[in-house]
Amino acid sequence: MTGHGGDGFLKFQDAEEITNVELADAFEQMWQKRRYHEVLYIIDTCQAASMCEKFYSPNLIGVGSSLVGEDSLSHHVDPAIGVYIIDRYTYHALEFLEKVKPDSNKTLAQFFRVCPKHQCISTVSVRTDLFQRDPKNVLVTDFFGSVRNVELTASLLDMDPRVAADHCSNGGSRECSVSKQSPDDITDTFTEGFAFVNQFPVPDTR
Numbered sequence: 001m002t003g004h005g006g007d008g009f010l011k012f013q014d015a016e017e018i019t020n021v022e023l024a025d026a027f028e029q030m031w032q033k034r035r036y037h038e039v040l041y042i043i044d045t046c047q048a049a050s051m052c053e054k055f056y057s058p059n060l061i062g063v064g065s066s067l068v069g070e071d072s073l074s075h076h077v078d079p080a081i082g083v084y085i086i087d088r089y090t091y092h093a094l095e096f097l098e099k100v101k102p103d104s105n106k107t108l109a110q111f112f113r114v115c116p117k118h119q120c121i122s123t124v125s126v127r128t129d130l131f132q133r134d135p136k137n138v139l140v141t142d143f144f145g146s147v148r149n150v151e152l153t154a155s156l157l158d159m160d161p162r163v164a165a166d167h168c169s170n171g172g173s174r175e176c177s178v179s180k181q182s183p184d185d186i187t188d189t190f191t192e193g194f195a196f197v198n199q200f201p202v203p204d205t206r
Contacts, residue, residue: 002090005045007068008053024054031057038131040108040143044089046071049125060130063112065089066122073121088120100140108135108143 052062074084
């Protein structure tokens, strides 16, 4: 998250704001509803560390670009439009992440050091007390640029027509275009097998 902020709040376009208490409660609701496993929360704003102070939910890491009482400064200006276009912490974090490959061994501990004070002109804060793993052993690709293992198959998947008919007759109209047909017609419709669409890189096993 980035924007204008202060001690315990972040503003959105000078119209709305969120406090550190509201943010902490939002993460707690997400945890109770099983909406996340681990969260890496990064905020680049003035007094950014204050937004992580109220966190109390497990498996959270909070990274702020400045301590309470410090400003978070911009990096460079675009002379064509006459405004600063990126903040210092965001610039150096992006510079680091752009070099991370899917098979990279870079860790979160290395990522936390991307913007020392002589570059950011502010002190980057990191809160890890709620996180159960050691950041030295956590790969950056656990949160950025990872590649999921996908198992491809060239075989067809036969769908039981009785299951399809039952689904269509019990309110599955959004997913089933044949929901208004009779059970016999539905059975005939689903006798064909299903396979991956053409754009998937299915290997040739012949």
